[in-house]
Amino acid sequence: MGKRSMNSDHKAEALPSGKHLGLPSPSWEKLSISKSLDQNIQTLKDIFKDCSDMIYRTIELAPDIKAFVAYVEGIVLSEELQLHVLEPIVEGLVRIKNSGPEEQITEASELEPLENTRVSLSQVMSATKWIDTVEGILNSSVAVFVDGLSEVHLFNIKGGIRRPVQEPETESVIRGPREGFTEMIRINTALIRFKIKTPNLKMSSLVLGTNTKTDIVVSYIEGLADPKMVDDVKKRLKDIKIDGILESGYIEELIEDHPYSPFPQVQYTERPDSVAAQLLEGRCAIFIDGTPFVLVAPITFFQLMQATEDYYERFFITNFIRWIRYIFLFIALFLPSLYIAVTTYHQDMLPSTLVLSIAAAREAIPFPALVEALMMEISFEALREAGIRLPKTVGQAVSILGALVIGQAAVQAGIVSAPMVIIVSMTGIASFTIPHYNLAITIRLLRFPLMLLAGVLGLFGIILGITWVLVHVTQLTSFGVPYMSGVSPFHGSDHKDIFVRAPWWKMNKRPTWLSKENQKREEKDINGNPKLNKVW
């Protein structure tokens, strides 16, 4: 259906500059739709010249009344276009043709409005300005021009080929929902609506990016989220002036409190259940069209140490796993620097047999411990990077090379000592236990300055490093919420979900740093209360 337009007109037009970022203002910006269909067709084809994905089609609505249909191929749902736009128009046309000449319609204004009678779509708009028309067409609308009418009908049938809802790859769980966000914002917001069925779940939308016109939705639950915080999020989003938003990362960097901090202040997730849980605690979610990652703010450091599954498994297991995670957080951050400090400054600190076996392993190593550690850590990071970027089939080769060359051959050749290999692999594994990738990267990054400090000042250097990190982290905020909330400033009831995860029948309050007034989320202690207890 339709025919492709091969536009050969390459005449360059001098376009006046305007407010658009990256693109000059177009000449048709203030133009209105003309009554003449031919002129409209000409303007449209001028605007979309050299756009081979534009589809144009002319239909005769009544004798001497022509309609002109234009849309971008691929971004509209073709079945719906067929079923709900083209077919009704053509059918109506047949009806008109079959009727007698006395009923002949010669004036376009005598036609019943298309959207009322013929087209059975819900999202219908009409526009009189070219700028709105163009925007509509680019936003997956089908534009229908009618001869003699100075307005255009825009039927929004967004669709086309998009990825379906799949299991999220970055945050897989053993127990929990398998659905993940997709690249389509409406599917994503719908996934949340499926979970939270209250009109208080608000989805406030705006458009960012002068060229990409990316749809953004700020979602929150009215009455739970701090209105000041919501306004703050909205304001920061509105202040963004950029030509394009392609991923949530753009927005994250543009709205975070401390752009120079290595610590992530906004969480991203692919999981609707995670976003729903955050909304229920009183946070804000930011959906961005075109990416399956949804931003969540404000967050705390400890939130990044929690995995979705923590809340689905029974609390014994969760607590055990959470402690393991915290232990390995310290290993990921400090193990290489501790090794450097202890082997080059504080040999007295190790047990005698251990110091002798380390000394034996390092006997033939030509490099100082710091150089050795840096070498190994950097090559580990390189291996990791190579493993991510490479196609899966080649990835195997990388891991074999890494394991054999770095793990085995380097030790046998006496370039690296075996304890160092153990340290590096421990650190590597430890950094993978951190459930949120952005925090894991931060920890990996902080390891290097700490290693340098340890190499220069020993344990004293590590203490300096920790002090710096702690001072920094305690003064960080995420949308005004202290990064270490719960611990600093301290609040007892928040500790039910920081280092431990209290059973669900004990976690009856929302985090205090989020909702100041509406804190109760559960009847107190269901299992301990005989009145509420089950009878058996």
Added chain:
Amino acid sequence: MKKTVIAALLVMTSIGLAGCWDRKEINDVAFVIGSAVDKEKDLYRSTLQIALPGNLGGAGSEGGGGGTEGSKSYYLESKTGVSLRNSNMEVQSGNSRTLSFAHRRTLLLGEDFARGGISPMLDQFARIPQNRLSSLVAVTSGPAYKILDAEAPMEQFPSEMIRELMNEYSKRPISLKYLANELLSDGVDVSLPYISLQEVEPEDLAKNKKNIQITGLALFKGDRLVGILKGQEAKMMNLALNQAPSPDILVPGRDGKGVVTVKFMENTVKLKPVIRGNNVTMYVDILVKGSVIENNTNYTLGGGRNMGMLEDRTSKEVVTQIQSGIRLLQDRYHSDILGFGRTIQQKKPKDWQRIKDHWEEIFPTVKVVVNARIHVENIGAVDKPFGRKDKDIKK
């Protein structure tokens, strides 16, 4: 902004300038794992046992295993000097790596050196923190350096072996810290394990090997070695010191034939002074839970009165042995290693104030009453003597 950058740069420089001055790679350090102190005329002879990591069997190195002929995992270096530190520094001047004393496992004192007094050498241990006060101290029979070079087939280093031996010998092995503490306390004298080389194979075997063994208890008076208790006496004195972890005692059979071996699984010793004027009576109460680990008499231990009689005989054995040991301490060595004086000081401080100035004279006259309450809880898996016919077994 500019100021911040400058401040940051200044801080960074100071770190760079301050750093690294005491950096010592682990392979530039020589770990002293044991040392021996002897007297040579007026000079100290310090012998250091230094680990050779290259021979320890780590990756990229040949050899391994301790004490094997040819490639030992340690070597000895010995120098003399006017002080202990001085002689150690003499060793350092002949060594390409920095000596680190932090991992010294044991400190051995030669018998002759100990007789001359050990106080003067102690200063440097406390003054330089690198010297660990947790090193264990022992007195050796003959020169201490000979022990350091003895065979220690089970361990990588002889000093490690001595440490393990001492850990087994006492409930709380005597470290340098404890030694200094005892030296400085009123009313107690120091006792240290006494180490000597013992033959481990019959003499007619071609290679006559010698092994390190704790054979006694070295008794001090003040900081001077005054005597050595050996064999069973030392064992019993260790029990009286409340230090024996689980000693065995051989109890003669009811009819004098054969012995029953009783192992003391739990034992505690309490001292209780009773003072009337200058007459001091010291009650030594020993409470033991034991178990029979061997019975080569032909008396059964299952039921009947044999059990009670065994307990009585054991108790008598312990009492006589300890009493004779204490008599030796009082009469011959005048060494109060059980801390009678300290017990009086703690339990009867007023009396102690009165008698402490002439405690030296009072100590040999202290009347010692030893009580041993022994309860055999466990006779093992068989009650009758195993391997004897029923008709031979006496009830």
